[in-house]
Amino acid sequence: MKLSKSPWLLHYDASSCNGxxxxxxxxxxxxxxxxxxxxxxxxxxxxxxxxxxxxGVNNQAKSVVKQIYSQMPEPKVVVAAGICACDGGIFKDxxxxxGGVDKVIPVDVYVPGCAVRPEALIDGVVKALAILDxxxxxxxxxxxxxxxYDKNSDTKEKNQA
Amino acid sequence: MSNRSVVPFGPQHPVxxxxxxxxxxxxxxxxxxxxxxxxxxxxxxxxxxxxxxFNEMAYVAERICGICSYGHGFGYCDAVEHIMNIxxxxxxxxxxxxxxxxxxxHSHMLWFGLLxxxxxxxxxxxxxxxxxxxxxxxxxxxxxxxxxxxINKIGGMRRDIPKEMLKSFRQRLEDLTEDLKVTVRxxxxxxxxxxRLSGVGVLTADEVETLGAAGPFLRGSGIRRDSRKLGYLxxxxxxxxxxxxxxxxxxxxxxxxxxxxxxxxxxIKQAIEKTPAGEVDVPVKxxxxxxxxxxxxxxxxxxxxxxxxxxxxxxxxMRVRTPTFANIPALTASLRGSELADIPILILxxxxxxSCTER
Ligand code: SF4
Numbered sequence: 001m002k003l004s005k006s007p008w009l010l011h012y013d014a015s016s017c018n019g020x021x022x023x024x025x026x027x028x029x030x031x032x033x034x035x036x037x038x039x040x041x042x043x044x045x046x047x048x049x050x051x052x053x054x055x056g057v058n059n060q061a062k063s064v065v066k067q068i069y070s071q072m073p074e075p076k077v078v079v080a081a082g083i084c085a086c087d088g089g090i091f092k093d094x095x096x097x098x099g100g101v102d103k104v105i106p107v108d109v110y111v112p113g114c115a116v117r118p119e120a121l122i123d124g125v126v127k128a129l130a131i132l133d134x135x136x137x138x139x140x141x142x143x144x145x146x147x148x149y150d151k152n153s154d155t156k157e158k159n160q161a
Numbered sequence: 162m163s164n165r166s167v168v169p170f171g172p173q174h175p176v177x178x179x180x181x182x183x184x185x186x187x188x189x190x191x192x193x194x195x196x197x198x199x200x201x202x203x204x205x206x207x208x209x210x211x212x213x214x215f216n217e218m219a220y221v222a223e224r225i226c227g228i229c230s231y232g233h234g235f236g237y238c239d240a241v242e243h244i245m246n247i248x249x250x251x252x253x254x255x256x257x258x259x260x261x262x263x264x265x266x267h268s269h270m271l272w273f274g275l276l277x278x279x280x281x282x283x284x285x286x287x288x289x290x291x292x293x294x295x296x297x298x299x300x301x302x303x304x305x306x307x308x309x310x311x312i313n314k315i316g317g318m319r320r321d322i323p324k325e326m327l328k329s330f331r332q333r334l335e336d337l338t339e340d341l342k343v344t345v346r347x348x349x350x351x352x353x354x355x356x357r358l359s360g361v362g363v364l365t366a367d368e369v370e371t372l373g374a375a376g377p378f379l380r381g382s383g384i385r386r387d388s389r390k391l392g393y394l395x396x397x398x399x400x401x402x403x404x405x406x407x408x409x410x411x412x413x414x415x416x417x418x419x420x421x422x423x424x425x426x427x428x429i430k431q432a433i434e435k436t437p438a439g440e441v442d443v444p445v446k447x448x449x450x451x452x453x454x455x456x457x458x459x460x461x462x463x464x465x466x467x468x469x470x471x472x473x474x475x476x477x478x479m480r481v482r483t484p485t486f487a488n489i490p491a492l493t494a495s496l497r498g499s500e501l502a503d504i505p506i507l508i509l510x511x512x513x514x515x516s517c518t519e520r
Binding site for chain 2: 011023025042043045055061090091094096117
């Protein structure tokens with residue numbers, strides 16, 4: 001498979017037990033080593049293409065999740081890692097848990113598991129990459145984004161005339 | 162006259178794998194106050210006792226935190242077993258000890274890597290996590306999981322660890338020891354690392370004691386206190402010393418944890434030698450009635466599990482007191498007076514576990 005780009009990840013722990021978080025980190029270290037494909041775990045939402053998010057999101061984390069998501073540039077993809085992020089998992093009945101990331105922001109890829117295995121996560125990121133490509137193509141085909149240089153020169157001439 | 166300014170730190174921050182928020186009050190480069198606010202990972206799992214029965218709660222307790230998951234599962238089971246007067250077989254005691262130390266080992270290696278990453282020693286971070294994968298392999302073979310093990314149940318263990326597997330663990334740890342020693346030596350003896358850690362965030366024995374710190378934070382200021390010496394599981398039959406350091410700075414805390422890595426290997430080897438044959442669980446009948454509090458030494462310090470039952474299937478109360486929560490007052494004290502650039506290191510040196518803190 002050809003990667004169309006090396007996506008940068010942003011990881012956020014939205015009320016997980018952190019079992020999934022250490023597996024997300026483990027995916028970047030020598031055994032799994034996604035960094036060899038240029039996939040970097042960045043700390044800055046403004047640099048990120050893919051948001052990997054764990055945990056069932058509690059009331060206090062809600063606004064943080066929304067804010068991080070809104071700071072990421074388009075196109076962006078969200079991967080929910082672990083069963084907690086998918087639907088609340090074992091904490092579903094807790095009074096403080098929203099029950100899944102998709103209650104707060106749109107999710108594109110769901111990766112179940114408790115804890116999520118790094119292999120599964122990598123698979124999820126590859127799927128996310130395909131979605132990222134689609135989103136980018138959709139943005140390109142959007143008329144407003146298209147810069148037609150010939151047309152531009154036309155208008156230029158007209159303006160000069 | 163210098164100006165005061167407030168710098169928000171977290172909840173989402175590159176050095177923090179977990180969310181915590183600190184308001185840092187600065188005077189130029191120096192932190193004069195640090196005001197923590199927590200609650201970003203509070204799930205309220207203690208209240209789950211109302212919907213999950215006392216057997217299922219063992220698996221909920223394990224998910225308090227994914228790093229010290231083994232200890233949480235064990236601590237809860239131990240409390241309930243005491244209430245029900247269950248004596249678990251000697252083999253299970255030893256296997257629990259071995260797995261507990263393995264989980265301490267993987268937790269300390271994880272911390273080791275994050276700390277190295279915190280001051281930009283990327284290759285050491287990768288090296289620590291490479292070794293950690295080998296430990297996780299062993300844990301996975303024994304329990305079936307990499308981070309969540311679910312091998313403890315009320316009354317013993319869900320499955321035995323065969324003799325050959327224990328033997329192979331012994332051999333593999335033997336092979337790892339050299340690697341571990343080199344890595345630990347690199348951290349403790351590298352001049353750049355030393356200059357970054359020494360003299361930073363000093364707290365005296367008196368201070369850490371009054372502020373109620375736990376674990377390596379406490380031992381790094383010269384206080385000899387380790388709950389493993391209370392003699393639960395098989396720790397009484399194992400020969401080990403409490404590791405302390407007298408300087409009370411970040412280097413001392415690092416030293417204690419790093420040396421505990423090598424100590425854990427030794428404890429596991431001793432425990433494997435002494436593991437007796439026999440059953441690993443006993444049948445459990447009836448429902449618990451009464452209350453009990455268990456104290457155990459988690460990788461980050463002492464954790465307490467309080468369980469209250471009233472003879473029904475569902476417990477009345479479960480309460481957990483975790484080491485990082487106890488460490489936060491001492492942490493904020495150590496932040497005061499330090500430079501802004503040292504903040505990540507100071508936080509990472511206590512190996513904070515926010516999931517435990519907030520449950
Ligand atoms: S899915 Fe499991 S391991 Fe992951 S955050 Fe939830 S409880 Fe923890």
